[in-house]
Amino acid sequence: MNMQFSQAAGLPTSSKASPIHVSAxxxxxxxxxxDEVMALADTTFKIAGGEFVSIVGPSGCGKSTVMRIIAGLIDASKGAVLLGKDVVTAPSPEIGIAFQKAVLLPWLTVARNIALPAELEGRKSEAEIAARVEQLLAMVRLTGVGQRYPGELSGGMQQRVSIARALMTEPSVLLMDEPFGALDALTREHMHDELLAIWEYSHPTVVFITHDIAEAVYLSDRVLVMAARPGRVVADIRIDLPRPRQADIRGEARFARLGAEIRALIPH
Structure with missing residues (x-):
């Protein structure tokens, strides 16, 4: 995996990646x-600071609901989420989010889309924001496209812009809800390596939602398996594959075994 683009971007590694404790x-x-629909029931798990954890499970099991509660976008009916020692009660600049669709504002340039979280936060000067945008564009290998508009970019490029925007405020946690689901297979595999290069350099805590078991195995330190509604974690699988990950590991027997173990836990 080529790390030169991240190093050239001059971005500091994260020393503040926050642990997450999802409690009941x-x-x-x-x-x-x-009528009342119970989406989650007594869901509990912990994620260490800087860990990359994927969540898989059948459609409707509450994966995205968990992510939105961690993000502070919706409230839990019961239970709590701790980010470090703090209870999550609202969205925070400590949390970056990337969704399945890039959700870029088409009337803003790429640079302005990336800058938006920092502009809303209001803590950085225009010069600091501009410098951070250029650093992030270099990190995701999009140097020179800052003045383009989202409609001028491919799907994979738009997702890289979305990831850059999620990293704009230097979050300690990165939440990703099926960010590569709409991409073709080859672009998706390329984006896996792009994401791992970013994570291995800046090392935020990552919660990654996916339906793709092979994707979860390739990216993760651990994979949490959720049961059908009401959603809850029924298995916590450690992915004991060496890092940095290389594409050829997908053909190894232990990769296939881990995928089969996870697949057997998901009801069809």
Missing amino acids: LTKVFRTRTG
Whole structure:
């Protein structure tokens, strides 16, 4: 894996990656007809600071709900999320988020899209924001495209912009909800290596939601398996594959064994 682009970007490694403690989360939604749907029930797990953890499970098991509660975007019905020693009650600049779709503002340039979180936070000067944007563009290998608009970029390039934007405020936690789900297979594998290069250099704590078991195995230190609704963690699989990961590891027997073990735990 080529780390030169990250080193050339001059970005400091993270020394503040926060641990996450999800404690007995329960989430109940109310439908338009007044019925209650329990999306999560007593969901508990811990993630060490700087760890890369994927969450897999059947559709509707509450993976994205867990992520949104960790992000402070929605409240839990019961339970709590600790980021370090602090209870998460609202969105925080300590948390960066990348979704399945890049969700870039089409009327803003790439540079302005990346800068937006810092502009809203209001802690950096214009010069500091501009310098950080250029650093991030170099990190995701998009130097020179800052003045383009999102519609002028490929899907893979848009996702790299989305990741750069998520890293704009130097978050200690990066939450990713199926960020490569809409990409073709080759672009997706390329983005896996891009993401790992970024993570191995700046080392935030990563929570990665995916339906793709091979993707989870390739990227992660651990894979959490969730049961069907009401969602809860039913297995915690450690991925004992060497890092840095290389593409040819996908063909190894132990990679296949880990994938099969996880697949057997997910109801069809």
